[in-house]
Amino acid sequence: MKGSERDDTPVLITEAAPSYEDQFAARKRKYMIMMGLRIPCLLLAGLTYQTWWLALGFVALSIPLPWMAVLVANDRPPRKVEKVNRYQRDPKAIDSTGREVIDG
Numbered sequence: 001m002k003g004s005e006r007d008d009t010p011v012l013i014t015e016a017a018p019s020y021e022d023q024f025a026a027r028k029r030k031y032m033i034m035m036g037l038r039i040p041c042l043l044l045a046g047l048t049y050q051t052w053w054l055a056l057g058f059v060a061l062s063i064p065l066p067w068m069a070v071l072v073a074n075d076r077p078p079r080k081v082e083k084v085n086r087y088q089r090d091p092k093a094i095d096s097t098g099r100e101v102i103d104g
Contacts, residue, residue, distance in 0.1 A: 034069035038062045
């Protein structure tokens with residue numbers, strides 16, 4: 001690497017989850033792809049209507065696509081399991097040795 005050239009690519013220093021907007025965009029993209037696959041299935045069923053079993057297969061393939069697309073679009077990534085870092089003292093750290101009590 002030359003002195004004047006710098007690598008400006010950002011470095012990921014956290015394990016933060018993607019933003020809500022990024023998650024929503026990814027889910028919307030998956031939904032559109034799945035619903036877009038339904039159109040070719042129905043067109044292929046119309047083009048292959050003389051071979052009834054093939055046309056029926058394309059129609060049968062296109063029926064569950066909207067249901068599956070809605071399930072995928074409404075699903076969000078699972079939450080990360082986070083280990084809570086709590087301070088726990090050693091029970092033997094403070095011994096209850098005999099202490100002098102002054103009554104006043």
